[in-house]
Amino acid sequence: MKIIGAILWAATAVFVLLAPLFLDRGSLNDLWNLAFAVILASAWNLLGGFAGQVSLGYSAFLGIGAYTTALLALRGVNPFITLPLGALIAAVFSVIIGLPAFRLRGPYFTIATIGVAEAIRVCASSVSFTGGSSGLRMPAGSFDFNANYFSMIVLAIITVALAAWVKRSAFGRALAAIKQDIDAAEALGVNSTRFKLAAHALSAAVVALAGSLYAINFQYIAPGSVFDFRLSLSIVLMPIIGGLGTVAGPVLGALIFSTLQIKLLSIPALRDSFLFIYGGLLIVVMLFEPQGLVGVGRRLLSLSRSFLRPRMADA
Amino acid sequence: MQQLTSVILNSLLAAGLYATMAYGLAVIYGVMRIINLAHAGIMMLGAYVTFALFTRFELDPFLALVIVAPLFFVVGVLMYIAVGKQITGGGSTPSIESLLVLFGVWLVLQNLAYVIWTGDTQSILTGYTMKSIKVFGVRLGVPSVLVFLASAVSLIFLNVLLKRTYLGKAIRAVTQNRDAALLSGVNADRISAAAFGLGTAFAGIAGGMLATLMAFTPDFGRSFLLKAFCIIVLGGMESVTGVAAGALVLAFLENGLAAYTSVPTSLQDAVSFALLFIALVAFPQGITGWFARFERRTAR
Numbered sequence: 001m002k003i004i005g006a007i008l009w010a011a012t013a014v015f016v017l018l019a020p021l022f023l024d025r026g027s028l029n030d031l032w033n034l035a036f037a038v039i040l041a042s043a044w045n046l047l048g049g050f051a052g053q054v055s056l057g058y059s060a061f062l063g064i065g066a067y068t069t070a071l072l073a074l075r076g077v078n079p080f081i082t083l084p085l086g087a088l089i090a091a092v093f094s095v096i097i098g099l100p101a102f103r104l105r106g107p108y109f110t111i112a113t114i115g116v117a118e119a120i121r122v123c124a125s126s127v128s129f130t131g132g133s134s135g136l137r138m139p140a141g142s143f144d145f146n147a148n149y150f151s152m153i154v155l156a157i158i159t160v161a162l163a164a165w166v167k168r169s170a171f172g173r174a175l176a177a178i179k180q181d182i183d184a185a186e187a188l189g190v191n192s193t194r195f196k197l198a199a200h201a202l203s204a205a206v207v208a209l210a211g212s213l214y215a216i217n218f219q220y221i222a223p224g225s226v227f228d229f230r231l232s233l234s235i236v237l238m239p240i241i242g243g244l245g246t247v248a249g250p251v252l253g254a255l256i257f258s259t260l261q262i263k264l265l266s267i268p269a270l271r272d273s274f275l276f277i278y279g280g281l282l283i284v285v286m287l288f289e290p291q292g293l294v295g296v297g298r299r300l301l302s303l304s305r306s307f308l309r310p311r312m313a314d315a
Numbered sequence: 316m317q318q319l320t321s322v323i324l325n326s327l328l329a330a331g332l333y334a335t336m337a338y339g340l341a342v343i344y345g346v347m348r349i350i351n352l353a354h355a356g357i358m359m360l361g362a363y364v365t366f367a368l369f370t371r372f373e374l375d376p377f378l379a380l381v382i383v384a385p386l387f388f389v390v391g392v393l394m395y396i397a398v399g400k401q402i403t404g405g406g407s408t409p410s411i412e413s414l415l416v417l418f419g420v421w422l423v424l425q426n427l428a429y430v431i432w433t434g435d436t437q438s439i440l441t442g443y444t445m446k447s448i449k450v451f452g453v454r455l456g457v458p459s460v461l462v463f464l465a466s467a468v469s470l471i472f473l474n475v476l477l478k479r480t481y482l483g484k485a486i487r488a489v490t491q492n493r494d495a496a497l498l499s500g501v502n503a504d505r506i507s508a509a510a511f512g513l514g515t516a517f518a519g520i521a522g523g524m525l526a527t528l529m530a531f532t533p534d535f536g537r538s539f540l541l542k543a544f545c546i547i548v549l550g551g552m553e554s555v556t557g558v559a560a561g562a563l564v565l566a567f568l569e570n571g572l573a574a575y576t577s578v579p580t581s582l583q584d585a586v587s588f589a590l591l592f593i594a595l596v597a598f599p600q601g602i603t604g605w606f607a608r609f610e611r612r613t614a615r
Binding site for chain 1: 350398401402410411412413414415416418419420421422423424425426427429430537538541544545579581582584585588589591592595596
């Protein structure tokens with residue numbers, strides 16, 4: 001099973017890297033969107049899935065990355081050089097927020113993150129240096145689709161690999177312990193605050209990188225796009241629908257999300273209301289299969305096994 | 316002096332509305348120990364139902380509240396049967412699952428509204444929307460005064476309900492000590508359904524009243540949800556008085572900042588969101604922990 005999984009991952013990576021050779025621009029754009037969604041979902045899953053700390057404020061980090069890149073690019077800096085700086089600022093910010101917020105547990109943490117992200121959105125649309133609510137336009141002549149495509153794809157591959165590594169590492173096991181029972185984890189010597197801060201900073205940095213690439217690709221950002229609450233929402237929905245705390249879950253969730261998105265956005269009546277379906281999915285998933293699609297898959301697998309076994313015994 | 320009176324009066328008016336919208340959240344939290352994220356969606360729905368009654372039947376928005384309140388009570392009970400029942404943990408702290416389920420309900424409501432009413436900005440314009448009256452030399456908009464009066468009426472009604480009826484006593488009993496209440500024969504299921512209905516009705520009323528004050532879209536309600544959280548974290552949820560006190564604090568802070576500092580009004584919301592964060596962090600175990608500490612202190 002493990003080998004099949006590894007081969008599947010590798011084949012997917014090779015496919016998306018070679019895609020520009022045989023796919024048209026429209027499909028490549030869809031792949032870019034998919035990669036963007038995969039990065040956001042997998043990065044969020046580091047904290048939300050592995051450590052069980054559900055944050056509804058990830059648009060803040062995306063916005064920080066995007067704004068860092070746009071503001072520096074307007075001062076003549078090559079946008080790709082700004083990537084690490086945006087990631088660093090987002091990571092530092094995540095620690096500043098996390099230090100007080102991680103004292104809160106469960107839903108209180110979630111509510112606090114909504115408050116922080118909304119406060120930042122309001123600030124970004126009312127102070128002048130961010131261009132207010134009308135946003136920022138990147139300087140002309142910095143657009144190169146191939147560079148944008150490959151950077152997003154490579155980041156997506158790295159993020160998924162990072163998630164797989166974290167899940168196996170001691171770091172990931174500490175996060176899992178925090179998720180299961182934070183008091184027990186503390187009693188066993190896990191410094192829960194430090195691990196949560198680390199996971200928060202790591203995922204914030206990755207999301208900020210994706211935000212920078214978003215700004216580079218779309219050439220225009222505004223508080224209404226990068227700090228949008230709907231964005232925070234989508235970031236949370238993808239891993240939950242796919243399967244919290246797994247490596248494949250967020251990728252599956254992102255795949256479904258971005259495919260559905262393209263389909264739904266093409267129906268004019270649903271342009272504003274596509275999240276309807278996700279809301280319904282969220283209710284169904286949480287009530288019936290909190291492990292998401294990965295959980296459904298596991299169930300089917302064990303069902304088919306128990307179905308096959310007696311037959312083999314008969315023969 | 317003039318400015319001070321203005322701040323006090325405006326804060327009072329705002330606090331009435333804030334208390335109404337926060338109480339809906341507090342009663343559901345108190346009885347069921349769940350954080351009702353769908354509250355924002357219900358407020359939005361309240362605004363649209365009031366709007367529909369106003370445009371279709373030319374019903375005055377404040378009279379419409381008399382229809383909205385029982386209607387939303389029924390909606391709340393139905394919501395409880397459909398989803399609420401499955402997610403009541405009964406534990407001392409709410410579960411993240413319940414939060415996410417109600418978040419899903421919010422999304423469904425919001426996007427249902429997009430389908431029915433589209434994303435266009437709507438507003439309720441009555442003959443008195445632009446009128447104002449003078450109280451102690453301060454100009455106050457007629458709708459804000461009416462909103463305050465309607466809030467006062469509903470909060471007084473609520474206080475009577477909580478103090479004098481069996482339902483109210485049962486709600487308070489479950490809020491204070493769930494196990495003891497269940498042991499003394501309170502039907503948890505029925506009380507939870509009633510509390511959910513009550514909370515939903517209050518959210519509906521708050522939404523309807525907000526609609527008379529400002530324009531709204533299906534996205535409306537989120538900032539008010541956060542304000543409502545801020546209030547119940549600040550004021551607690553044991554009593555209507557606590558909620559009212561929290562509402563007053565928030566309203567004074569918002570109006571005071573607007574009047575005495577150069578913080579632009581566009582940043583006003585950021586202030587209350589930041590306050591929410593600070594209030595949450597200042598009471599680290601969340602609201603219940605703070606109450607436990609408070610009870611210990613008063614017991615001594």
